[in-house]
Amino acid sequence: MKENSKKVRRYKNIFVSIVLLLIVLILGEIWCSSHWLIVRTYEYQSDKLEQGQGLKIAVLSDLHDHEFGEGNAKLVRKVKEQEPDLILLDGDFLNEDSENADVLCDLIKQSAEIAPVYFSPGNHELAYMENGHAELTQQLEEAGAVVLDEEYKDIEINNVQIRIGGMYDYAFALDGNDEAKNAPEPVKSFLEDYQNTDRLKLMMSHRPESFCLGNASSVWDVDLVISGHIHGGQVVLPILGGLYGGDQEWFPEYVHGMYQKDDMHIFVTSGLGSYGQLLPRFHNRPEIAMIEISK
Numbered sequence: 001m002k003e004n005s006k007k008v009r010r011y012k013n014i015f016v017s018i019v020l021l022l023i024v025l026i027l028g029e030i031w032c033s034s035h036w037l038i039v040r041t042y043e044y045q046s047d048k049l050e051q052g053q054g055l056k057i058a059v060l061s062d063l064h065d066h067e068f069g070e071g072n073a074k075l076v077r078k079v080k081e082q083e084p085d086l087i088l089l090d091g092d093f094l095n096e097d098s099e100n101a102d103v104l105c106d107l108i109k110q111s112a113e114i115a116p117v118y119f120s121p122g123n124h125e126l127a128y129m130e131n132g133h134a135e136l137t138q139q140l141e142e143a144g145a146v147v148l149d150e151e152y153k154d155i156e157i158n159n160v161q162i163r164i165g166g167m168y169d170y171a172f173a174l175d176g177n178d179e180a181k182n183a184p185e186p187v188k189s190f191l192e193d194y195q196n197t198d199r200l201k202l203m204m205s206h207r208p209e210s211f212c213l214g215n216a217s218s219v220w221d222v223d224l225v226i227s228g229h230i231h232g233g234q235v236v237l238p239i240l241g242g243l244y245g246g247d248q249e250w251f252p253e254y255v256h257g258m259y260q261k262d263d264m265h266i267f268v269t270s271g272l273g274s275y276g277q278l279l280p281r282f283h284n285r286p287e288i289a290m291i292e293i294s295k
Contacts, residue, residue: 003123009121013172026282033281034273037068039078041290043225044265045115049199049295053160056209058084058115059098059289061206061228062271063093064124065103068286072103076274082290085113089145089226091122091168091206095275098101101136105143112144116155119145120166120204124275148204150190160293163199167191168206171216178214195221200293202226208268209247212254215233217264225266232256232270241281250267268289 049055058079062120069077079087089111093104110115119140121129129136137147146153148166155162171191173182183191201223205211208227212218233242233255245252253259256270269289274281 029283030280033284036285038285039288044291044293046200046280048236049160051295055160055293056084057291058082058087059197059226059269060232061090061269064273065094065098078288079286080114081166087111087115087117088204089225090204090226091120092124094128096124096127101139105139108143108145117145119147121149122166124167152194153280161199164202165194168203170210171220172214180214180216180219204291207265208254212266213262217261220266227268228271230276233283234277234285236277252267
């Protein structure tokens with residue numbers, strides 16, 4: 001009996017040790033998914049560049065008022081180390097109920113000392129402005145960003161001619177068929193004007209669903225859509241990938257990385273933070289995405 005009792009006690013101790021180890025690993029992974037900042041590089045090739053030409057674009061998204069070091073010093077330092085030609089801030093850098101835009105404006109000021117900064121709003125910025133902060137666009141421009149929402153700018157970097165646009169709305173009609181040709185008139189007018197160029201066309205679109213759903217990718221002539229929003233699926237499961245993503249719902253197809261649909265390329269960054277989600281980010285490091293564009 002004593003020997004059996006010892007065996008039972010030993011098995012219980014092993015079981016408790018395994019459970020405690022799993023808890024530590026899970027908590028550690030949750031911490032890493034909020035604080036362990038990494039840089040990932042993605043490649044995009046375009047015939048609109050000449051041989052030897054190249055662009056390095058830093059893409060940041062979904063900070064949600066988080067800070068990596070005081071004043072986001074760690075984030076800014078890592079971006080600077082990449083020596084980007086362009087910095088794109090792709091929405092949701094604050095929260096709809098944020099008291100102010102200080103974290104975002106400070107990040108823009110520091111980033112503008114590294115490279116030109118372009119900002120396109122996400123759902124949280126739009127809700128924040130509707131909640132009594134209509135001055136946000138002016139604040140971001142004064143901090144040093146070019147703000148684009150259903151607008152575009154023609155720029156030249158490293159002798160590459162670029163048209164960079166920003167748009168939050170869906171690039172199709174919410175008519176049950178997601179038909180792009182039936183998009184609301186302001187969206188349709190903007191996209192028809194935007195695509196009328198031989199320049200390299202980059203579109204900052206916070207939601208990948210704005211272009212990956214319906215037939216938008218076959219109707220609109222955009223070279224590269226750059227998105228965030230779905231936090232890489234929030235919880236990333238081995239083999240299965242990201243768990244949930246906005247309008248794409250469970251196990252989204254366009255969740256993290258570079259994709260091609262028809263002639264359009266769609267890039268989705270997993271972003272930097274999270275807010276108001278049922279589950280925390282898990283197995284999902286905060287990301288500075290570097291897109292290297294070449295011939």
